Amino acid sequence: MNRRTLLKAGGLALCHVGLAEWAPVLASPVHALSAARQTLALTPVHVSWDRVIRTTVGLRPHRDSGFVLRAEKQGDRLLVHNYGHGGAGMSLAWGTGAIAADMTLAQESRRAAVIGCGAVGLAAARQLQRRGFDVVIYTATVPPDTTSNMSMASFTPASGLIAPEQRTPEWDAQFHEAATTSAEALEALVGSEYGVSWIDHFQATDRPPPPDDEQPDGPLPAFLTTQRSREILGPGEHPFPTRYVVRTSSLRIEPSTYLEALVRDVVQFGGRIVIRQFDTPADVMALAEPVIVNCTGLGSHALFGDEELVPVKGQLTLLSPQEGVTYRAGRRSSARASGSPDVTAVGMMPRRDGIVLGNTQERGVWSLDVNEEARQRIVTNAMRFFRATPPR
Numbered sequence: 001m002n003r004r005t006l007l008k009a010g011g012l013a014l015c016h017v018g019l020a021e022w023a024p025v026l027a028s029p030v031h032a033l034s035a036a037r038q039t040l041a042l043t044p045v046h047v048s049w050d051r052v053i054r055t056t057v058g059l060r061p062h063r064d065s066g067f068v069l070r071a072e073k074q075g076d077r078l079l080v081h082n083y084g085h086g087g088a089g090m091s092l093a094w095g096t097g098a099i100a101a102d103m104t105l106a107q108e109s110r111r112a113a114v115i116g117c118g119a120v121g122l123a124a125a126r127q128l129q130r131r132g133f134d135v136v137i138y139t140a141t142v143p144p145d146t147t148s149n150m151s152m153a154s155f156t157p158a159s160g161l162i163a164p165e166q167r168t169p170e171w172d173a174q175f176h177e178a179a180t181t182s183a184e185a186l187e188a189l190v191g192s193e194y195g196v197s198w199i200d201h202f203q204a205t206d207r208p209p210p211p212d213d214e215q216p217d218g219p220l221p222a223f224l225t226t227q228r229s230r231e232i233l234g235p236g237e238h239p240f241p242t243r244y245v246v247r248t249s250s251l252r253i254e255p256s257t258y259l260e261a262l263v264r265d266v267v268q269f270g271g272r273i274v275i276r277q278f279d280t281p282a283d284v285m286a287l288a289e290p291v292i293v294n295c296t297g298l299g300s301h302a303l304f305g306d307e308e309l310v311p312v313k314g315q316l317t318l319l320s321p322q323e324g325v326t327y328r329a330g331r332r333s334s335a336r337a338s339g340s341p342d343v344t345a346v347g348m349m350p351r352r353d354g355i356v357l358g359n360t361q362e363r364g365v366w367s368l369d370v371n372e373e374a375r376q377r378i379v380t381n382a383m384r385f386f387r388a389t390p391p392r
């Protein structure tokens with residue numbers, strides 16, 4: 001694998017890659033025995049309180065029955081709803097935007113209003129423009145002041161999206177189409193201009209990971225699971241403090257770069273952005289455009305009275321950027337089922353604006369205040385994880 005740096009244990013090589021925390025382990029006599037199998041060398045993340053630069057909070061727009069993607073004819077106008085993407089809006093926006101745009105094609109007019117300027121509204125606007133529409137985005141806020149900017153964000157199209165018992169064949173079909181279209185669209189945007197890239201993801205675990213074909217599939221088509229390029233590394237083959245790690249390859253999105261690039265594209269293709277708050281559906285339907293696409297995310301709770309929409313509060317803490325950290329790593333919660341505070345879960349993703357640690361899921365919490373207990377736990381867990389030594 002050329003994207004993976006392999007290195008035999010040894011002092012000289014360790015100095016070269018700067019493995020300050022993990023070096024003593026790699027250099028130990030016991031570890032040297034496993035050198036024949038080669039140990040994956042990764043720059044460890046330096047986690048300390050003086051490297052914390054900020055904590056961000058966002059409210060995921062969750063519905064237990066999944067996103068809303070449907071058209072309503074109101075006289076000679078068409079209102080298309082496209083909201084409620086939970087923890088997957090950054091992943092699914094191009095796909096649900098394409099489906100929403102296709103729903104408008106029977107309309108004679110090629111003038112459209114998009115309400116909302118997060119990831120979902122911006123991608124819907126671009127999909128409408130690609131189909132020949134003149135688009136105006138009306139929105140209360142623009143990037144960087146959207147939930148989308150507070151996202152982790154990676155391609156996780158099935159994350160926190162729907163309660164399993166509420167899935168229907170119709171919803172699954174819409175979801176499969178949206179996920180497939182989105183994956184293709186994001187893959188085509190890979191590069192620094194849009195802030196989209198492939199990254200190696202290491203999931204640490206003490207349990208022997210099941211082979212590929214035993215992976216739970218959830219609502220996701222197999223070819224879109226994050227199991228791409230899956231590889232299992234055992235004791236002695238990796239520097240993480242668990243017996244195994246599962247390496248996969250996943251798509252990373254840098255929200256600030258990505259959303260600014262989409263704003264620029266919408267404007268470049270003749271779109272306009274108007275700052276405006278809507279308080280009632282009548283306000284929305286009073287717009288001049290005959291086609292209206294509602295991409296207000298959690299805003300649809302108040303604006304369209306969708307009581308099923310609930311916030312799932314998510315919090316991230318960023319460390320200052322660190323040279324050489326070019327992989328993503330984490331360990332799943334072992335305490336989620338018991339409801340007790342989780343002292344094991346870790347999530348780390350490097351971005352241009354910092355090393356992101358997180359994240360949290362607090363259902364039904366509308367507050368944008370930082371949860372200090374969660375902040376302490378996330379940073380402390382990461383400290384333990386990146387300072388610990390691998391089992392021998």
Ligand SMILES: Cc1cc2nc3c(=O)[nH]c(=O)nc-3n(C[C@H](O)[C@H](O)[C@H](O)COP(=O)(O)OP(=O)(O)OC[C@H]3O[C@@H](n4cnc5c(N)ncnc54)[C@H](O)[C@@H]3O)c2cc1C
Nearest residue numbers: 058089090091116117118120140141148154278297299314
């Ligand atoms: C911590 C965290 C981590 C996440 N990680 C991921 C991830 O890894 N992958 C992923 O795919 N997703 C992730 N998500 C979820 C993702 O961020 C959301 O699904 C996505 O941002 C929703 O996008 P949106 O455009 O629908 O909403 P928003 O970004 O909230 O945009 C809504 C827009 O509508 C406007 N608006 C709302 N109400 C009104 C109104 N009444 N009048 C006028 N304008 C209005 C707002 O001003 C805003 O411009 C994460 C979220 C959080 C918080």
